[in-house]
Amino acid sequence: MTERRRYSVKAYNNENFLNSSDARALRILAEYLEPDSRFARYRIDDTIVFMGSARTISREQAEQELTTAKRDGGDVPAAEMRLHMSQYYEASRELARRVTDWSKQLDPEERRFVVCTGGGPGIMEAANRGASEARGMNVGLTISMPKEEFDNRYVTRELAFHFHYFFMRKFWFAYLAKAVIVFPGGFGTLDELFELLTLLQTGKIRKHLPIVLFGTRYWEEVINFDALVQHGNIDAVDVNLVYRTDSVDVAYDYITKQLIEHSLKQPGAML
Numbered sequence: 218m219t220e221r222r223r224y225s226v227k228a229y230n231n232e233n234f235l236n237s238s239d240a241r242a243l244r245i246l247a248e249y250l251e252p253d254s255r256f257a258r259y260r261i262d263d264t265i266v267f268m269g270s271a272r273t274i275s276r277e278q279a280e281q282e283l284t285t286a287k288r289d290g291g292d293v294p295a296a297e298m299r300l301h302m303s304q305y306y307e308a309s310r311e312l313a314r315r316v317t318d319w320s321k322q323l324d325p326e327e328r329r330f331v332v333c334t335g336g337g338p339g340i341m342e343a344a345n346r347g348a349s350e351a352r353g354m355n356v357g358l359t360i361s362m363p364k365e366e367f368d369n370r371y372v373t374r375e376l377a378f379h380f381h382y383f384f385m386r387k388f389w390f391a392y393l394a395k396a397v398i399v400f401p402g403g404f405g406t407l408d409e410l411f412e413l414l415t416l417l418q419t420g421k422i423r424k425h426l427p428i429v430l431f432g433t434r435y436w437e438e439v440i441n442f443d444a445l446v447q448h449g450n451i452d453a454v455d456v457n458l459v460y461r462t463d464s465v466d467v468a469y470d471y472i473t474k475q476l477i478e479h480s481l482k483q484p485g486a487m488l
Contacts, residue, residue, distance in 0.1 A: 244381065244382075245382060245385060248380055248381065248382055248385040248386075249385060249388070252378050252389055255375070255376065255378075256376075256393070259328065259354065259375055259376060260326070260327050260328050261328050261331050261354075261356070261376070261393065262327050262328065262329055262393075262484040263329060263330055263331070263393050263394070263395040263480065263484065264330065264331050264332070264333035264356060264393040264394050264395065265313075265316055265320075265330050265331070265332055265333065265394070265395065265396045265397075265398065265472065265476075266333045266334070266390055266394045266396070266397045266398070267309055267312075267313060267332060267333070267334045267340060267341065267343075267344035267397075267398050267400070268334070268335070268340070268341075268397065268398070268399045268400065268402060268406050268409050268410065269305060269309060269339065269340025269341070269399065269400030269401060269402045269406055269431075270302075270305075270339050270340055270400070270401060270402035270403055270406060271335075271337045271338050271339040271340070271341065271367075271402075271405075272338075272339055272403070273302050273303065273305055273306045273339040273340050273343070273400070273401070274299060274302075274303055274306060274339070275303060275306050275307070275310075275343070276300070276303040276304070276306065276307050278303070279296070279299045279300040279302075279303040280300060282296045282299060282300075283296040283297060283299075283300050302401065305340060305343075305400045305401055305431065305432060306339065306340060306342075306343040307343070308400070308431060308465050309340045309343035309344045309347065309398075309400055309431075310343040310344065310346050310347040310350075311347060311465050312344075312347065312398065312431075312465050312468055312469060313332045313343070313344040313345070313346070313347030313348045313351075313355075314347035314348065314350050314351045315347075315351075315465070315469050316330065316332065316469065316472060316473070317331075317332055317347065317348040317351035317353035317355070318351045318353075319469075319473055320353070321351070321352075321353055323481070324484075327484055328354060329481075329484065330395060330396070330476060330480075331348075331353065331354055331355060331356060331376075332344055332345065332347070332348035332353065332355040332356070333355065333356035333357075333358065333390070333393065333394070334355070334356070334357055334358070334372075335357070335358055335359065335360070335386075335390075335405075336356075336357025336358050336359035336369055336372055336377065336378070336379075337357075337359060337367055337369060338367040338368075338369060340400045340401075340402065341357070341369065342367075342369045342371060345357060345369055345371035345372050346371040348371070349371040349373075354373045354375075354376060355371070355372060355373050355376065356372070356373070356376045356378070357369060357372030357373075357376065357377045357378065358378050358380065358386050358389055358390065359377070359378065359379050359380065360379075360380050360381075360383060360386050361379065361380065361381050387409060387412060390409065390413075391412075391413060391416065391422065394413075394426060395424070395425075395426065395476060395479075395480040396426065396427050396428075396429070396472050396475060396476060396480075397413060397426065397427070397428045397429070398428075398429045398431055398468060398472070399428065399429065399430050399431065400431045400432060401431075401432045401435040401436070401439075407439075407440075410428075413426070413428060414428070414455075414458055414459070417458050418451070418455055418458065424480075424483075425475070425479035425480065427460060427471070427472060427475040428458060428459045428460065429459070429460050429461075429462060429468050429471065429472065430459045430460070430461045430462075431461075431462060431463070431468060432463060433461045433462065433463050434463075436461060442455075442456045442459075443456070
């Protein structure tokens with residue numbers, strides 16, 4: 218009778234182990250090493266991060282929805298608000314296109330100040346779309362979530378990442394960023410914004426990192442920075458960590474000026 222030989226599975230091929238709690242450290246490390254390898258391969262030195270709501274739609278779609286709501290007796294006020302908010306989709310798209318055009322002229326060897334988003338729909342799609350329309354590579358850092366289906370076809374395929382751990386995804390937002398533009402958004406946008414502000418306030422981010430809040434009325438209603446100062450919970454100087462505007466032209470001029478003065482001669486990340 219022939220004896221059957223047994224073969225053991227190598228640890229790095231053992232899916233049961235790799236998906237277990239015992240291998241969590243390996244999965245976390247993989248979400249650092251694999252993106253790091255790809256960024257190096259495609260010579261991505263630094264990024265301009267666009268943040269904002271996944272629910273914001275394009276002006277074209279918003280106009281169609283409003284027409285349908287009026288015709289079919291739908292929720293007209295909600296459709297009108299979506300049309301109002303669509304201005305931020307179009308602003309994100311235009312600003313990303315312009316900064317991509319600008320960045321492509323800087324360095325023939327390295328890809329500087331590449332547009333980076335969370336890879337989802339809404340404001341993120343708009344920024345990836347604008348960068349794509351400028352024929353520039355752009356980054357999408359998506360996160361796995363239940364019942365979350367979307368198609369952001371504008372992210373450069375080679376730079377489309379998918380994370381399990383929120384903190385690793387936010388690490389890559391912060392680590393390569395040399396500028397951040399934050400459009401109106403909800404819990405996720407606020408979480409990302411305040412983490413960056415905390416890191417800047419506490420000196421954990423040592424590089425110069427301009428943050429633009431786009432949409433002054435929205436941000437004045439949602440975050441009362443002056444009240445935080447008045448109650449003694451932040452210093453008055455902390456308010457200067459953000460720059461507020463409603464203009465694509467002003468945002469473009471501010472961001473490019475900041476990058477030229479503080480980051481152009483310093484490729485690569487520095488937290």
